[in-house]
Amino acid sequence: xxxxxxxxxxxxxxxxxxxxxxxxxxxxxxxxxxxxxxxxxxxxxxxxxxxxxxxxxxxxxxxxxxxxxxxxxxxxxxxxxxxxxxxxxxxxxxxxxxxxxx
Numbered sequence: 001x002x003x004x005x006x007x008x009x010x011x012x013x014x015x016x017x018x019x020x021x022x023x024x025x026x027x028x029x030x031x032x033x034x035x036x037x038x039x040x041x042x043x044x045x046x047x048x049x050x051x052x053x054x055x056x057x058x059x060x061x062x063x064x065x066x067x068x069x070x071x072x073x074x075x076x077x078x079x080x081x082x083x084x085x086x087x088x089x090x091x092x093x094x095x096x097x098x099x100x101x102x
Contacts, residue, residue, distance in 0.1 A: 009053055009060045016048030017041070019097040020090075027090060036079065039072035040087060048091035052098070 020027035020041065027044065031037025046069070053060050076083050 005053075005058050005060065006063060008056070008058050009049055009063075012052040012056075012058075013045045013049035015052070015098060016045040016091060016094045019094045020044070025090075025093060025097060027094075034072065036072075036076050039069065039076045040083065042069050043073050043076065043083075043087040044090045044094065047088055048094045051091060051095045055095075055099070 017029075019025045020029055022029075027041065028037050029041060031039070031041060050060060080086075
């Protein structure tokens with residue numbers, strides 16, 4: 001059985017990465033798994049997916065694959081008290097960019 005909300009949630013997550021490219025919104029996409037840069041980009045994508053899913057009326061549920069990111073997100077959030085606001089701002093910017101191109 002296909003998890004339709006999970007599919008669209010993942011699709012939205014991946015779509016939020018797309019505008020981050022240098023020629024679009026210019027986010028730092030150079031980090032590798034386990035680095036703070038990678039964790040920040042994944043947090044931006046996950047927040048952006050949440051924003052998009054909310055706009056589209058798609059419910060999200062925690063998935064097992066989120067667990068590998070949570071540890072890295074927590075490290076970023078502990079090292080920078082404003083990181084969640086920065087990530088939310090970048091996620092909002094990305095979702096607005098996507099919505100403008102519907």
